[in-house]
Amino acid sequence: MIDNDTLSKVLYIDLSKKKFTTRDRKDLFEKYLGGTGVATALLHEECPEGIDPFAEESPIIFAIGPLTGVFPLASKTCAMFKSPHTGDLGESHAGGRSAIAIRMAGYGAIVIKGKSELPIYLSISNGKVLFKNATTLWGMKDGSIAARVMRQNEKGEGLRAIFRIGQAGENMSTFANVTTETYRHFGRLGLGAIFGSKFLKGIVISGKQAIEVANKKEYRTLYDKIYNAATESSAMKKYHDVGTAINIKSLNSLKALPVRNLQASSTDEIEQVTGEEIAKNHLARRVACAHCPVACIHLAYLREPYDDDPYFYKTTPVCYDFELIYSLGTMVGITEPKAMLKLIDIVEQVGVDAMSMGVVLSWITEMFEKKMITKEDICGIDINWGKSNEYIELVKNIANPTTEFLKAAAKGVSYASSVYGGKEFAMQFGKNEMPGYHTGPSGYLGFLLGARHSHLDNAGYSLDQKELIKNDLSPKQVVDKLLEEEAIRQILSSIAVCFFARGIYNLNLVSDAIKLLGFDYTEDQLMELGKQIHLNKYRFKIREGFSFDKLEIPERIYETKDPTGKITKEYIKEGLDYATNLIC
Numbered sequence: 001m002i003d004n005d006t007l008s009k010v011l012y013i014d015l016s017k018k019k020f021t022t023r024d025r026k027d028l029f030e031k032y033l034g035g036t037g038v039a040t041a042l043l044h045e046e047c048p049e050g051i052d053p054f055a056e057e058s059p060i061i062f063a064i065g066p067l068t069g070v071f072p073l074a075s076k077t078c079a080m081f082k083s084p085h086t087g088d089l090g091e092s093h094a095g096g097r098s099a100i101a102i103r104m105a106g107y108g109a110i111v112i113k114g115k116s117e118l119p120i121y122l123s124i125s126n127g128k129v130l131f132k133n134a135t136t137l138w139g140m141k142d143g144s145i146a147a148r149v150m151r152q153n154e155k156g157e158g159l160r161a162i163f164r165i166g167q168a169g170e171n172m173s174t175f176a177n178v179t180t181e182t183y184r185h186f187g188r189l190g191l192g193a194i195f196g197s198k199f200l201k202g203i204v205i206s207g208k209q210a211i212e213v214a215n216k217k218e219y220r221t222l223y224d225k226i227y228n229a230a231t232e233s234s235a236m237k238k239y240h241d242v243g244t245a246i247n248i249k250s251l252n253s254l255k256a257l258p259v260r261n262l263q264a265s266s267t268d269e270i271e272q273v274t275g276e277e278i279a280k281n282h283l284a285r286r287v288a289c290a291h292c293p294v295a296c297i298h299l300a301y302l303r304e305p306y307d308d309d310p311y312f313y314k315t316t317p318v319c320y321d322f323e324l325i326y327s328l329g330t331m332v333g334i335t336e337p338k339a340m341l342k343l344i345d346i347v348e349q350v351g352v353d354a355m356s357m358g359v360v361l362s363w364i365t366e367m368f369e370k371k372m373i374t375k376e377d378i379c380g381i382d383i384n385w386g387k388s389n390e391y392i393e394l395v396k397n398i399a400n401p402t403t404e405f406l407k408a409a410a411k412g413v414s415y416a417s418s419v420y421g422g423k424e425f426a427m428q429f430g431k432n433e434m435p436g437y438h439t440g441p442s443g444y445l446g447f448l449l450g451a452r453h454s455h456l457d458n459a460g461y462s463l464d465q466k467e468l469i470k471n472d473l474s475p476k477q478v479v480d481k482l483l484e485e486e487a488i489r490q491i492l493s494s495i496a497v498c499f500f501a502r503g504i505y506n507l508n509l510v511s512d513a514i515k516l517l518g519f520d521y522t523e524d525q526l527m528e529l530g531k532q533i534h535l536n537k538y539r540f541k542i543r544e545g546f547s548f549d550k551l552e553i554p555e556r557i558y559e560t561k562d563p564t565g566k567i568t569k570e571y572i573k574e575g576l577d578y579a580t581n582l583i584c
């Protein structure tokens with residue numbers, strides 16, 4: 001890498017001693033590029049084996065990549081931790097200004113350990129870390145208010161990133177998230193709960209570092225190539241115009257969209273909540289992560305009258321996308337946009353992963369429907385499919401649980417169903433609640449095999465739609481394709497580019513781009529590195545007790561019609577057996 005690039009600096013923060021230090025870790029960045037590669041290596045170094053994720057020594061790691069601040073769409077920060085939700089690898093990625101703020105502050109990664117005695121937030125800038133009292137921010141009902149206070153207290157407007165948790169994080173719900181810049185999230189696997197366990201309310205980070213490139217002329221040419229592809233390609237235009245919500249209509253007509261806890265895979269009542277209809281009737285504006293010309297983040301305005309003045313309206317911007325319309329819409333039987341936006345808004349306020357919350361709500365509804373729990377278990381709330389006001393109350397009660405049942409629900413459906421039953425319709429894979437794809441066996445094998453048990457690990461849902469709907473692929477062929485895709489995605493996550501730009505950043509272009517930052521890797525070498533990083537993640541998972549044998553698969557996936565008609569126990573088993581031999 002280029003000699004004086006501050007990317008190789010890692011900031012180590014100890015919350016117990018209120019101390020910090022910086023170390024040069026060129027060794028890690030030269031070996032793993034950055035992002036997920038470096039964060040995984042740091043996790044192996046910093047996370048003691050078998051540790052309780054909420055222990056003082058349990059680390060939070062953030063890492064960015066060499067292209068951050070240099071090329072368009074290199075917008076992501078990788079967060080790595082031991083997940084309190086699954087008990088093994090915790091990884092989530094967020095955009096906003098998070099990555100560029102870390103780069104401009106002069107770091108490539110941050111490691112946070114220890115535990116504060118009182119609520120604090122961190123202010124990181126000018127080579128310093130200040131530990132600021134956040135006692136008055138702790139317990140606020142709406143996490144965005146805490147962010148507003150931090151914004152007013154700290155300098156660096158326009159340059160800084162602000163991370164923060166909500167009440168669910170403070171109460172250590174294992175699917176609590178961390179929000180950055182109001183509309184982006186380290187969403188999955190419970191980073192917010194780890195913040196909460198450390199009394200860490202938030203982080204404000206900013207800086208004004210310069211970044212050098214090896215050859216300015218070549219840089220300009222490559223920059224223009226990427227920028228033009230980002231602004232002119234039809235794929236990126238789709239993300240800008242309607243966003244990922246465009247998939248609602250097509251998945252519903254394919255019979256691949258989970259409805260009412262996957263009791264069905266399509267609904268006749270979809271019309272008002274398709275991406276196109278929401279954009280037409282409710283879209284207020286689009287926003288973008290830093291250094292992204294695409295702007296795929298869609299905000300609807302929710303207009304509600306105040307109770308005491310019917311002519312005076314409160315207007316709230318609410319971010320929506322495909323996964324939110326699925327999880328807090330069709331999965332809980334809500335197909336009226338305003339009701340859905342209100343539910344999304346409260347989920348944002350308490351600070352939880354929306355996909356997990358949607359699956360938890362739908363599992364609870366089915367438990368209640370089947371009389372496996374009582375009204376008292378859910379604080380007297382009379383829930384049923386589509387009843388958004390009742391779901392809003394339930395969300396508040398899960399973020400602040402008072403009954404034993406809701407305390408279990410705040411740990412996700414895998415845990416709650418192990419105590420209360422209902423495993424056969426607890427829609428989790430590797431203990432992570434499912435995303436909105438009932439597309440076929442590749443989708444499910446993808447969730448089960450992915451290092452994070454996320455649809456983004458290997459995009460099995462896409463393989464179902466491109467191949468399995470028309471053709472036959474054996475389970476082994478599917479697994480080979482999933483593992484290849486996951487290896488490529490390790491490279492994209494290590495240079496920390498947005499996955500929406502995966503069609504632009506092929507390995508050939510990645511090789512050219514990182515060369516300008518002093519990294520010399522051929523396409524083949526990148527592919528090998530991707531495989532190695534993936535295995536490093538699995539080494540951590542297995543070290544912490546993960547095993548393919550322990551995976552539980554809800555029966556529901558075999559009962560509900562899917563577009564391929566190929567989801568069978570035999571197919572999934574053959575795929576998993578084959579993968580076990582390859583990975584373990």
Ligand code: SF4
Binds near residue numbers: 096288292294296
């Ligand atoms: S495409 Fe969307 S998520 Fe990706 S960097 Fe741009 S605004 Fe952020």
